[in-house]
Amino acid sequence: MKRNRLLSNSPHARLFTSEKPSHSKRHHILLLSFLTVIGIFLTTIVLATSTPVSTDTQSQSIQLPGQSSQQIKPSNISQQIKENQALPEKPATAAENTAINAPAVDRVPVPNRQEVSVAEPAQLEQLHLQEAQREEATEALDETPVAVSPTAETEVSSAEEPSASLNWQEVTVESGDNLSLIFPKAGLTARDVYNVAQSGDSIKPLLNLKPGQILRFGLSQTDDSTTLEKLELQLSPIETLLLSKTDDGYETETLTREVDSRQKQVAGQIESSLFEAGLKAGMSNKLIMEMAHIFGWDIDFALDLRQGDHFKVIFEESYLDGQKFDDGDILAAEFTNRGTTFRAVRYTDPEGNSHFYTPEGHSMRKTFTRTPVHFSRISSRYNPNRLHPVLKTSRPHRGVDYAAPTGTPILATGDGKVEFVGTKGGYGRTVVLSHGGKYTTLYAHMSRFKKGMRNGQRVKQGETIGYIGSSGLATGPHLHYEFRINGVHHNPLTVALPKAEPLNAKYMAEFKQQSQPLLAQLEELTLPALAFNQQ
Numbered sequence: 465m466k467r468n469r470l471l472s473n474s475p476h477a478r479l480f481t482s483e484k485p486s487h488s489k490r491h492h493i494l495l496l497s498f499l500t501v502i503g504i505f506l507t508t509i510v511l512a513t514s515t516p517v518s519t520d521t522q523s524q525s526i527q528l529p530g531q532s533s534q535q536i537k538p539s540n541i542s543q544q545i546k547e548n549q550a551l552p553e554k555p556a557t558a559a560e561n562t563a564i565n566a567p568a569v570d571r572v573p574v575p576n577r578q579e580v581s582v583a584e585p586a587q588l589e590q591l592h593l594q595e596a597q598r599e600e601a602t603e604a605l606d607e608t609p610v611a612v613s614p615t616a617e618t619e620v621s622s623a624e625e626p627s628a629s630l631n632w633q634e635v636t637v638e639s640g641d642n643l644s645l646i647f648p649k650a651g652l653t654a655r656d657v658y659n660v661a662q663s664g665d666s667i668k669p670l671l672n673l674k675p676g677q678i679l680r681f682g683l684s685q686t687d688d689s690t691t692l693e694k695l696e697l698q699l700s701p702i703e704t705l706l707l708s709k710t711d712d713g714y715e716t717e718t719l720t721r722e723v724d725s726r727q728k729q730v731a732g733q734i735e736s737s738l739f740e741a742g743l744k745a746g747m748s749n750k751l752i753m754e755m756a757h758i759f760g761w762d763i764d765f766a767l768d769l770r771q772g773d774h775f776k777v778i779f780e781e782s783y784l785d786g787q788k789f790d791d792g793d794i795l796a797a798e799f800t801n802r803g804t805t806f807r808a809v810r811y812t813d814p815e816g817n818s819h820f821y822t823p824e825g826h827s828m829r830k831t832f833t834r835t836p837v838h839f840s841r842i843s844s845r846y847n848p849n850r851l852h853p854v855l856k857t858s859r860p861h862r863g864v865d866y867a868a869p870t871g872t873p874i875l876a877t878g879d880g881k882v883e884f885v886g887t888k889g890g891y892g893r894t895v896v897l898s899h900g901g902k903y904t905t906l907y908a909h910m911s912r913f914k915k916g917m918r919n920g921q922r923v924k925q926g927e928t929i930g931y932i933g934s935s936g937l938a939t940g941p942h943l944h945y946e947f948r949i950n951g952v953h954h955n956p957l958t959v960a961l962p963k964a965e966p967l968n969a970k971y972m973a974e975f976k977q978q979s980q981p982l983l984a985q986l987e988e989l990t991l992p993a994l995a996f997n998q999q
C-alpha cells in the first residue's frame with residue numbers, strides 16, 4: 465500500500481498511467497522497461513523508508529490531543545492512502561474503499577480486486593496502477609538478486625504480529641452515540657454489540673461514551689463477514705481500554721503508557737508581577753499558583769510583593785514519548801520577599817502523605833482561622849437541641865450563624881479545595897471546602913458565590929468564596945458556618961483547631977536525607993539578571 469501511494473505521487477506513475485492498455489509488443493517492452501525502472505525506484509523508497517509500517521506497539525500508540533505523534537499508526541496510513549487516492553472532485557468509490565480496507569502491509573495480489581466494476585477512466589487508471597505494482601512486486605520477488613527490497617520487506621513482515629494485519633478503523637463518538645449506533649459504522653452488527661456487552665464490568669467506559677472519544681476497531685475481514693478482533697478506547701492520554709477477542713468472547717485490559725518524570729529547575733525575579741516572572745522563568749500557570757500556595761501562609765502575594773523579590777523552584781514534569789504532557793510536583797522552592805527568604809521542601813512520608821516543610825521539618829501550613837466573616841455578629845450558636853426558627857421543629861443547629869449585611873464577603877477559614885458549590889436544600893447557596901481530607905467547612909445561605917467558584921478549585925485561607933445572603937431556609941441575611949471532622953459536626957467556636965502538623969519525628973532522618981540535595985540544588989541556582997538593572 466505504501467508503494468502504491470508513493471507511486472501515484474511520482475512522475476513515473478503519471479507517465480505510466482497515461483499509457484493506454486495495448487496488446488502490441490512494443491507496448492509490452494515499454495511496459496516491462498517501466499516496470500524495471502519503477503522496481504528500482506521502489507527499492508530505493510522501501511530502503512529509505514526505515515519506519516516499519518505497522519507493528520503491534522504502534523497500533524496501541526495513543527496520540528495526544530494537539531500533539532503530533534511520531535509513530536505511524538495503521539489508521540494514519542489508511543488515512544494517508546485515502547487522501548492520496550481520493551480522485552479530484554469524485555466521491556470515494558468501491559475501488560478506493562477496497563484499497564483502503566486492505567491490510568496496511570498487503571503486498572500480495574488480491575484476486576478479487578479485478579472484480580470491481582467501476583468503469584470511470586481515472587479510476588481504471590488507478591486500478592491498473594495497483595495491478596501493475598502487484599505484478600511488479602511478484603516479479604521482484606522472483607528475481608531476488610535485482611531487488612533488495614523483498615529482503616527488507618520479509619524482515620518487516622516476519623516481525624509483525626498477526627494483529628498487524630487487521631484493518632483498523634476509527635470512529636469518533638458523537639453526541640448521543642452509543643455502541644449500537646457506532647458499530648454499524650465499522651461494518652459490525654447488533655450481535656457484535658451484544659457480544660462485547662457480555663464482557664463484564666470492565667467495559668463500562670464503552671457504555672458511557674463521551675462525544676469526541678475515539679474508538680478504534682481492529683477488524684479481520686473476509687468476503688462476507690467482518691469480525692471484531694480488537695477494540696480500543698482511549699480513556700486518558702495515559703490509559704487505553706483494549707478489548708481482544710478470545711475463543712469465548714472478549715477480554716479487556718487497560719494499557720498504561722509509561723510516564724517519565726523529569727526534573728527541572730528555574731529561578732526568577734519579580735519585575736512587575738509574580739505571573740510574569742514565573743512564566744518568564746519557564747513555569748506554567750499551574751506551577752506558579754502552586755508556588756504561591758506553598759508560600760501563601762507567609763507571604764501575601766497580593767500585597768507584599770516587591771520588585772526584586774525572587775524565587776527558585778525545582779519541580780518535575782511528566783513526559784510521554786519525549787513530549788511534555790503535564791506538570792509534576794514542586795519538589796523544593798525558595799522565595800525571598802523583601803529580604804526574608806523562605807524555603808520549602810516537599811516530603812512524602814511512608815504513608816503517602818505529601819506536605820511542604822521548612823528545612824527544619826516544620827510544616828509550611830498554618831491552622832484554620834476561627835471566623836469566616838469580618839464585621840459580623842454571632843446570631844445563633846451551635847446547639848444540638850435547637851428549635852428551628854423557620855420549621856418550628858426541634859432541629860439541631862450544627863453550626864454557627866454570623867449575621868451581616870447581604871453582600872458581606874465570606875472568607876475560607878482554611879486553605880483547601882472546593883468540594884461543593886451549588887444549592888443544597890434548606891442551606892440555599894452553599895460552598896463546602898475540604899481541607900486535606902479530614903476537615904470540611906460549610907458556608908450556607910449565600911446571596912451569591914464568588915465569581916468563578918467551581919468544584920475542585922483550590923482556595924486559600926482568607927480568600928473570599930461568596931457573599932452573605934438569605935438563600936434557602938433563612939430568616940434574614942446571615943452565614944451559617946459548619947465545621948466537620950471526618951464528617952462529624954463540631955462547634956466551630958470551641959473545636960480544637962488543628963495545628964499544622966510538623967514532620968513526624970520518626971521521619972526526620974529520612975526527610976533530612978532527601979531534602980539536603982534539593983536545598984543544595986536551590987543554593988546553586990543563580991538568579992537571572994533583572995531587565996531594569998541591565999539598562
Ligand SMILES: [Zn+2]
Nearest residue numbers: 863864865944
Ligand atoms: Zn445556622
